[in-house]
Amino acid sequence: MTTPIDFKAQLIAEFQLNETRLNGESRSSLHQRRRLALSRFEQLGFPTIRHEEWKYSNVKNLVSQEFNITPSAEISHDHLTSLEIPNLAGNILYFINGQYQPQLSTIVSPADEVEILTFAEGYKKYPALVEEHFAKYADDSNDAFTALNTAFAQYGAFIHVTKGKVVEAPIILRFISDARTENVAVQLRNLIIVEERASLKVAESFRTLGEFASFTNTVTEAFLGKEANYDHYKVQDESEKAFHIGTTQVHHNDKALSYDTTVTLNGGWVRNNLNLVMGGEYVEAHLTGLYLPNGKQHIDNHTLVDHAMPNSYSNELYKGIMFDKSTGVFNGKIFVREDAQKTNAYQSCKNVLASPDATMNTKPQLEIYADDVKCSHGTTTGQMDEEALFYLQSRGIPKDKGRALLMLAFAEDVVEKIKIPAIREYLESAIAKKVGEV
Incomplete structure (x- = not known):
């Protein structure tokens, strides 16, 4: 008889072991915040389908597996050839199992334009700045996975753009899970600070190497100062045995403008939380998402737009094409x-349900306490437009080709929002391949 895995106990024991190695750092305010988060994780435990926010996303298969939660990160550039994005240029940072790989990375922007460090380096160099923003936006009081991430916050990126700076080159964070020899689990924490009238583009890419299971728990907190411009893209193309829980939290101040696009090409079990707080007046935010699961993949997108101040605008469009089961x-x-x-x-x-065995669960919500507003929400789920497909066939286009063209057109509303050409072209190619083959 096999012994049941107690993943929660394993994580708590690892935290306590790491704490013994910190010496004087264990008294830092950052670590005290970590300890508070661990206490919250202990109290909350992993969610079940009895929790309303997790009703359709069961984490049982995740928490019943055994993972190496301190995996090694030894890899060469040759191993990454199959994961490359053609013609990608900018600040490209590689993280293997959470650990930054400077020998694989390229930083082209000058330091007086943008400071790009690891999370640990950022705290060492700017402790007051990190403490001002760390865990101030992503709420870990009621979210076990955010609390877990906060407790283990060490790996990830720290990005700081000072007042008035326009960062011309995008920052691409490439997170690779190396699961070639064992199941691996990684906690990633990113802190992004874009000060007043500054501008920045950031892309997060998640990929997997190997046939074993991986678990990525990531939290990205972004603070946007007055009149800041911020573009954020998240691209997931992970394995069939990949578990991914990601929370992106963006706090806006007066007249800040943000664009956020999430594209999920593949992943065995994925949960994306995108939370925006409109914390100033005249804020503008655009949210777009695209997901194309096949096989028995499970993709869950949760979004929250919190309008806390007057005279703001948000526009959200999410699209899905569901294949197989x-x-x-x-x-x-x-x-x-x-x-x-x-x-x-x-x-x-x-x-669009491209298979009779696919399932889509939707729950749009409006909660309004102001009386002078214009708000709307809606959702549709259905089959491919047979009339449009018949029209293409009448023009000599084979049925399978016509279906693929309609799916590409359906997806393009989201993909076209990505302003980094190499990533947009990569996605267009990957989507074309996926809709043409399944």
């Missing part, structure tokens, strides 16, 4: 607080 979840909430008068907020989720 895959499962999709979309839970999107617009929250308008009492003081947030003159709010304009729109949300739309559209899904």
Whole structure:
């Protein structure tokens, strides 16, 4: 008889072991915040389907597996050839099992334009700045995975753009899970600070090497100063045995402008949380997402747009194409607080079931406490447009080719929003291949 895995106990024991190695650093305010987060994780435990926010996303298969939670990160550039994105240029940082690989990375932007460090380096160099923003936006009081991530916060990126700076080259964070020899688990924490009137583009890419299972738990906190411009892209192309839980938290100040696009090509079990707080007036935020699960993949997108101040605008569009026996979840909430008068907020989720065995669960929500607002939400789930398909066939296009063209057109509304040409072209090619083969 095999002994049941107690993943929670394993994580707590690893935290306590790491704590004994910190010496004087264990008294730092950062570590005290980690300890608080661990206490919250202990109290919360892993969520079950009895929790409303996890009703359609069961973590049982994740927490019942055994992972190496301190995996090695020895890899050469030759191993990454198959994961390269053609013509990609900019600041490209590689993280293997969470650990930064300077020998594989390229930083082209000058330090007086943007500071790009690891999370640990950022705290060592700018402890007051990190403490001002770390764990201030991503709430770990009621989210076990965010609490777990905060407790283990060490690996990841620290990005700081000072007042008025425009960062011309994008920053691409490439997170690779090396699961060639064993199951691996990694906690990634990114802190991004874009000060007043500054501008930045960031892309996060998640890939897997190997046939073993991987578990990535990532939290990215972004602070946008007054009139800041921020583009954030998240691309997931992981293995069939990959578990991914990611939380992106963005805090806006007056007149900040943000674009956030999440594209999930592959992943065995994926949960994306995107939370935006409109913490200033005249804020503008755009949220787009695309997911194309096949096989028995499970993709869950949860979004929250919190309009806390008046005169702000948000526009959200998520699209999914569901193949085979895959499962999709979309839970999107617009929250308008009492003081947030003159709010304009729109949300739309559209899904195509490309297989009769695919399942899509949607839950759009509006919670409004102000009376002078314009808000709408809606969701549709259905089959391919047979009339449009018949039209293409009548013009001599074979049925399978016509279906692929309609799917590409459906996806393009999201992909075209990506302003880094190499990533956009890579996605267009990957999507074309996927819709043409499944």
